[in-house]
Amino acid sequence: MEERIQKILSHAGVASRRTAETLIADGRVTVNGHTVSELGSKADLATDDIRVDGRRVKSDARRRYVLLYKPRGVVTTLSDPQRRRTVMDLLRGVTEYVYPVGRLDYDTEGLLILTNDGDLAALLTHPRHGVERTYEAHVAGMPDADALARLRRGIPLDGRRTLPAQAEVLNPGHRETEGVVRLVITEGRNRQVRRMLEAVGHPVDRLVRTRIGPLSDHALRPGYWRDITPAEVASLRRHASRAVAPRPVGDAIGAARETAARKSGRTKPRRPATRTARPAPASPRSASSRPPSSRPPSSRPPSSRPASSRPPSSRPKPTRTTRGSAPPRRRSR
Ligand code: URA
Secondary structure, three states, X not given: XXXXXXXXXXXXXXXXXXXXXXXXHOOOEEEOOEEOOOOOOEXXXXXXXXXXXXXXXXXXOOOOEEEEEEOOOOEOOOOOOOOOOEHHHHOOOOXXXXXXXXXXXXXXXXXXXXXXXXXXXXXXXXXXXXXXXXXXXXXXXXXXXXXXXXXXXXOEEOOEEOOOOEEEEOOOOOOOOEEEEEEEEOOOOOXXXXXXXXXXXXXXXXXXXXXXXXXXXXXXXXXEEEEOOHHHHHHXXXXXXXXXXXXXXXXXXXXXXXXXXXXXXXXXXXXXXOOOOOOOOOOOOOOOOOOHHHOOOOOOOOOOOOHHHOOHHHOOOOXXXXXXXXXXXXXXX
């Protein structure tokens, strides 16, 4: 069946739909030997020879969904010109062409999804869906009620107010010098959490993402990954399809429209929410970037801790965690 080429590429797990559009625009996609440059072009994967950077796109790529605890000091890119450690260096044993869904800053740690399912990646990152990401920020000083109220209402960043957020202090008490703030946001603006907290006078010392939509894992340790279970994938999909980004505070028309949409059972507002900066899609693993098999071994010593040593209470049954720096090893499934 003929389909738009960006849709074919995303279904085949080559890249997210948006990144696939960039691949086409950059002239890296050919169909039956001819370079495609029109975004609307169609092809049929069953009968056409579709290639990206000369590599044939296969229709049977297995969907892979990985949850990684990105440690501090690792970049969320497929390859880094400065040769810093990337999240891909931590994915020993993942042979599929997965890419990060959104990004965490170099200094931020916590949960990161990587997948070759372009549709799920698009669902999770599109600002209209407003999928919640939860962060725990260790900050200088103890935010008071006024600071929390400002975070909840939204902070003007680059001339545009952040969308309403949830904010609470996890360690209230006057004697603490370092507050721990849980912030739940629905956008992916550049260094958003750090800049929001800085704006209310509480610079961030340590930032951890602890939840993406319904997905959390308190037993996953820095540098380890595990497969996301089919039930979790289904839950992520359901969550992202139902979520509606909140309206900016002060947008009365939007708020009324959203309330009406909720009452009528519509899960999405008629018009997209106020435009928000999209999280930069990761570029696809280019021909020049290193495939998993040729990644240099990490500088860390091999893990001596068995993947099954997580506390049983928090371990999802069908998965095992894997430390990225472990030597070549069994597949995780
Ligand atoms: N907000 C930040 O400031 N940094 C991140 O990595 C993610 C959200």
